[in-house]
Amino acid sequence: MKNKHYLAIDIGASSGRHIVGWLEDGELRTEEVYRFRNGVSEENGHLIWNVRHLDYEVRRGIAEAQKKFEIESLSIDTWGVDYVLMRGDQEVYPVYAYRDNRTEKVIDEVHAIMPFEQLYERTGCQFQPFNTVYQLYDDLTLGRLEGVTDFLMIPEYLLYKLTGVKKKEFTNATTMGMINHDTLGYDEQIINRLGLPAHLFPKLNQPGEVLGYYQGIKVMLCATHDTGSAVEGIPMEGNQLYISSGTWSLLGVKTEKPITDISSMKANYSNEGGVGYNRYQKNIMGMWIVNELQKQLCPDENIADIVTRAEESDYDEVLDANHESLLAPESMKKAFDDLLQVKPQNKYDYFRCAYRSLALSYRQAIEELEANTGKKYEKLYIVGGGAKNQFLNRLTEQATGKTVIALPIEATAIGNLMIQIRNSN
Numbered sequence: 089m090k091n092k093h094y095l096a097i098d099i100g101a102s103s104g105r106h107i108v109g110w111l112e113d114g115e116l117r118t119e120e121v122y123r124f125r126n127g128v129s130e131e132n133g134h135l136i137w138n139v140r141h142l143d144y145e146v147r148r149g150i151a152e153a154q155k156k157f158e159i160e161s162l163s164i165d166t167w168g169v170d171y172v173l174m175r176g177d178q179e180v181y182p183v184y185a186y187r188d189n190r191t192e193k194v195i196d197e198v199h200a201i202m203p204f205e206q207l208y209e210r211t212g213c214q215f216q217p218f219n220t221v222y223q224l225y226d227d228l229t230l231g232r233l234e235g236v237t238d239f240l241m242i243p244e245y246l247l248y249k250l251t252g253v254k255k256k257e258f259t260n261a262t263t264m265g266m267i268n269h270d271t272l273g274y275d276e277q278i279i280n281r282l283g284l285p286a287h288l289f290p291k292l293n294q295p296g297e298v299l300g301y302y303q304g305i306k307v308m309l310c311a312t313h314d315t316g317s318a319v320e321g322i323p324m325e326g327n328q329l330y331i332s333s334g335t336w337s338l339l340g341v342k343t344e345k346p347i348t349d350i351s352s353m354k355a356n357y358s359n360e361g362g363v364g365y366n367r368y369q370k371n372i373m374g375m376w377i378v379n380e381l382q383k384q385l386c387p388d389e390n391i392a393d394i395v396t397r398a399e400e401s402d403y404d405e406v407l408d409a410n411h412e413s414l415l416a417p418e419s420m421k422k423a424f425d426d427l428l429q430v431k432p433q434n435k436y437d438y439f440r441c442a443y444r445s446l447a448l449s450y451r452q453a454i455e456e457l458e459a460n461t462g463k464k465y466e467k468l469y470i471v472g473g474g475a476k477n478q479f480l481n482r483l484t485e486q487a488t489g490k491t492v493i494a495l496p497i498e499a500t501a502i503g504n505l506m507i508q509i510r511n512s513n
Contacts, residue, residue: 092512095153095162095305096504097146098314099242101335102127102379104142106149107498108157109505116502116509121156122149128185135188135416137242139172139179143249150302161508162302163310164243165317165500167335168263169220172245173227174238174254186218187416194226202281205353210275212348212359213265216371217412220264225282239288243312250307251300257309258292259316262361267292269346269359295363296511308511310504311363318471320363320503322495328467329454329490332499333474335376337446339453340369347460355456363507368461370453373409375474377442380420385435394439399479403437405430409449447483454488467491471499 091110098105106122124145128135146164153159173180184190195217199207204215213219227233240248241260248254261267261274266289268275274289295311311317318332319342332338343366346359352368360367378391386394407427417423424438425431432438450468458464468490474480475494485492 092160093157094505094508094512095150095157095159096310096317096501096508097149097162097164097246098317098498098501098504099126099142099146099164099166099246100314101167104145104149105498105501106153107501107505108153108159109502109509111509116505118498118501118505119156120498122152124149128187131182134182134190135185136182137170137185139183139242139245142242143246146246146250150305154303159305161306161308161512163308163312163504163508164246165310165312165314165504166242166246168241168260168313168315169216169218169223171220171223171239171241173232173236174240174245175235176237180232180236184223186216186223188218189416190226191217191219191222194229195222197229198222198225198282202278207265207278208353209348210268210278211265212269212346212352213262213267214356214358214370216265217415221266221278221282224284228282228284233285233288236285236288241312247299247307247309247312250302253299255293255297255299255309256290257312258294259311259361259363260313261292262359263313267361269348272361295507298511306512308508310507311361313360314500315367315369316360316362317503317507318500319367320506321497321499321501322469322471322503324469325467328469329457329465331450331468331470331472331474331484333374333470333472335374335379337372337374337450337474338369339372339450339457340367341457341461341465342366343368343461349460351456351460355453355460357456357460368457370457372446372449372453373414374446377409377414377420377446378439380417381424381435381438381442384419384421385438394436395443395477395479397436398439398443401434401436401440403432403440404444405432405441406445406448407441409442409445443477443480443483446480447487450484451487454490465490467493470494471497
């Protein structure tokens, strides 16, 4: 019997990839067939996504996959929080990127209407200045929601462009700061209190639902938030800690139900939707700080060589890896300099500082997690691009005291594929 082939389109903040998967002798095999660059652009002083480019690259990658394989189904996952406003079939531009600072002026206004303590109590979603709830309120104050019929999270939008079908997916919706943790649907009180148009918040759909077809290929929902798919893709023994390590480091654990007590709020832990479970996790700045340092200090050097030189450095200063000044600085080097008492002597000192600071932030997050869940964990699974960094893995093991299991696999694409395979019949 011929193997069925499935296509996972996994798009991150810096790149996208098309990965074909199939079952062979009970094992999942994968092959990357296409890769493309992604990134924010600056327009009129704001950071935006070029969704036309993303749509073009999605279609181009599908065409490349079809040259080699007969594709049974496909799905798309991306980062959370961001969205495209629609007036019928027309996009409302620009499509803002989460690192843009546009929400700074409305956060206090939102909290004056509904204090963050109330938002957290209802949603269990950690505070981030870019949460969708603040972005939508900014759109409301600017009149950008007038005549808007839909808002589609980035993967929902790209799936709509392939099928013509607009549907909202659960795991990505839980990144918004607007999903009630009891009903697992949009929180009507938040929507009504903020004056947001109720018609923008229809029923949520679960991973596995079929949307339609594109060139004869079945198109379905996976866990369209990339971390939701990544956690599905971790070959974990029992329930242990995980880090999905990319632009962001998402550190967490599966729980049966959301944990929304005051300790969780103070530790800024989030509760996000998984496939049949809750993900109790925290956003940590991640490889973003390393990538930005590399762009600025040594763009032509291989990251493996940079890591080696960082390991040889004896610079011992650390900083708060989650400091707000590191979110989108014009100069990452200057942002580091401003936070450090003793200035680095050479460029590799910055990288050593970044890696040690990340490892210490993981330790702090795990200490908070274990206190809030009342459980101790022995193992820490690390997947994604950061799993390839043996120096950071070693620092993490030393800092946390956990057994680090680094799996340099495309966990997000694997989770995307597994959801398709489970729902293919």
